[in-house]
Every structure is written in C-alpha cells, then in structure tokens.
Amino acid sequence: METLAEIRGSTGEARTLGLGDGVIRDFLESDPSLSRAIEEASDNFQSLKGDLGGKLFEMAETDLVSELQSDYVNFYKAPTVNPYVAIAARGPWIITSHGAVLHDNGGYGMLGMGHGPDDVIHSMQQNWVMANVMTPSFSQKRLADRLRKEVGHRRGSCPFSRFVCLNSGSESVTISMRIADANTKSMTEKDGRHEGKPTKMLALTNAFHGRTQRPAMISDSCSEGYEQNLATFRDRDNVMFVDSNDVGALRAAFARADDEDFFIELMAMEPVMGEGNPGQCVP
Numbered sequence: 471m472e473t474l475a476e477i478r479g480s481t482g483e484a485r486t487l488g489l490g491d492g493v494i495r496d497f498l499e500s501d502p503s504l505s506r507a508i509e510e511a512s513d514n515f516q517s518l519k520g521d522l523g524g525k526l527f528e529m530a531e532t533d534l535v536s537e538l539q540s541d542y543v544n545f546y547k548a549p550t551v552n553p554y555v556a557i558a559a560r561g562p563w564i565i566t567s568h569g570a571v572l573h574d575n576g577g578y579g580m581l582g583m584g585h586g587p588d589d590v591i592h593s594m595q596q597n598w599v600m601a602n603v604m605t606p607s608f609s610q611k612r613l614a615d616r617l618r619k620e621v622g623h624r625r626g627s628c629p630f631s632r633f634v635c636l637n638s639g640s641e642s643v644t645i646s647m648r649i650a651d652a653n654t655k656s657m658t659e660k661d662g663r664h665e666g667k668p669t670k671m672l673a674l675t676n677a678f679h680g681r682t683q684r685p686a687m688i689s690d691s692c693s694e695g696y697e698q699n700l701a702t703f704r705d706r707d708n709v710m711f712v713d714s715n716d717v718g719a720l721r722a723a724f725a726r727a728d729d730e731d732f733f734i735e736l737m738a739m740e741p742v743m744g745e746g747n748p749g750q751c752v753p
Contacts, residue, residue, distance in 0.1 A: 471495065473512045478569035480515075483530040486554040488570030503561035503584070504571070511558035511565035518557065518567075531555070531568050545681070550745070559585035603635065640680025643740070647684045650736040657733060664733040668708075672723055673738040675711045678746030688738045691746035714739075714747075 555567040561584035601607035673688040712719040
C-alpha cells in the first residue's frame with residue numbers, strides 16, 4: 471500500500487480512482503499477482519519518470535491521456551478510449567499511472583491467461599526459427615496436433631481438416647468472406663444454381679466484424695459514420711441487416727431474395743465481438 475501511496479502522492483489529479491484500499495488489502499492476501507503488479511508498477515513508475523521527466527506525471531490524468539495520444543490518429547469514438555494510463559498489469563489487475571488498482575473485466579485481464587502470463591512470455595522470448603506458412607516448421611505440426619486434440623474433444627473428434635493462421639479478427643472475417651465470394655462465383659456464373667443473379671450479404675444489426683473493407687461493409691455498428699464520410703458506403707445496396715433473435719425478419723430476408731431473384735452470398739454472425747453489441751445471447 472505504501473507503494474501505491476507514493477505513486478498517488480507524486481501525480482496530478484486522478485480521474486480513475488479504482489478499487490478502495492480496503493478491497494485492495496483483501497485481495498493482496500489472496501492473489502499474489504496483485505502484489506507483483508504493484509511492485510512492477512513502482513519500478514516502471516520510477517523508470518518512466520527518469521526517461522520522460524516528472525512533468526508528465528504532474529498532469530491531471532485526463533490531460534495526460536490526451537497528451538500521450540496527441541500524435542496519433544484514432545478512429546474510435548472518444549468514450550471508447552480508456553480514461554487511464556496503465557503502467558503495469560498481471561493477471562486481472564491493472565495499475566495506473568496515478569496509483570489506481572483496477573480489476574480488468576473488459577480486456578486482456580478477463581481472458582484465460584490474463585495480463586503478463588509468464589509461460590507465454592517465456593516462450594516468446596526464445597529464439598524461434600521463422601515458422602510462417604511459406605517455411606515448413608516442426609512448430610506447425612506441434613500446433614496442429616494440439617489443436618486437433620482440443621478442438622471437438624467433446625464430440626469425439628476434430629471437425630476440421632485444416633487450419634489457417636491469421637493475425638486479427640478482421641483478417642479472419644476477410645478470409646471467411648473471400649471463401650464465400652469464391653462460392654458465390656460458382657453459384658452465380660454460367661450453369662450455376664443461381665446463374666446470373668445479383669448478390670447481397672446478410673448481417674445482424676449493431677454487429678461489428680472489423681474495419682477493413684468487406685468486414686466493414688457488414689458492420690452495422692459503424693454504418694452511420696461510414697455512410698456519412700466514405701464514398702464506397704454511400705450507395706451501398708448489397709447488404710441487408712436483421713435484428714438478432716428475430717427469426718421472422720430472417721425468414722423475410724430469404725423470402726425477399728426469392729421474390730426479387732437475388733442470391734444471399736453469406737450470413738454473418740460472430741460469437742465474440744470487440745465492439746458493437748457484444749454479450750448478447752443469440753439462440
């Protein structure tokens with residue numbers, strides 16, 4: 471607690487107050503990762519002051535957040551930017567520049583390994599030989615074997631014949647849409663089941679699938695801003711949106727496709743989203 475008090479006494483006005491000291495003391499007795507996060511915060515605090523000077527830390531927390539990001543373009547809305555600066559984190563715990571202790575229920579802290587997992591960090595620090603898809607590697611076989619063992623273990627076997635490694639959720643949606651695009655070509659070209667038909671995509675209202683081009687097209691949570699500012703979204707008529715849990719609207723969308731003679735290229739629905747309307751149960 472003395473460490474936190476020292477940080478708080480050396481910084482400006484805090485906006486994010488975090489957990490009360492009584493709650494912090496209780497968790498210090500039961501979770502070693504909190505003690506570790508506080509110790510690392512103290513070390514990082516002193517190191518940052520030495521590198522950047524003390525004036526930044528004397529700023530009010532709100533002003534510090536703005537100052538640190540003043541050189542960068544951010545397309546996200548202001549309310550989505552965290553109102554604090556994290557200087558250390560372990561497990562579910564975040565320590566801020568102004569000495570607050572936060573229990574992270576909306577970021578990496580809520581994931582299985584939490585912040586700063588030792589096993590992952592140790593593995594990443596090893597001198598691994600390049601193992602991208604153009605370079606055969608024993609790591610590829612090791613990963614595939616472990617995926618097959620884990621994925622589908624409750625159903626007796628893995629349902630997938632192959633895997634693809636990607637860098638982001640948006641990229642995974644992009645390749646899914648590319649696969650659907652290839653299928654659409656087959657379905658709508660000469661002698662295809664839906665030969666000559668125009669195509670549309672179907673997605674859920676308030677959903678988010680990414681900010682790259684095609685995923686953005688089906689991300690209703692961003693539609694208003696995109697339509698106001700981007701020419702490619704101005705005359706968008708190849709996407710339909712239906713409310714989640716509204717089976718009637720879904721049936722109506724497919725009935726419309728039959729009536730107007732167009733082909734629904736794909737139905738987009740993600741179980742986990744980074745923004746939009748995450749957490750909603752879809753039967």
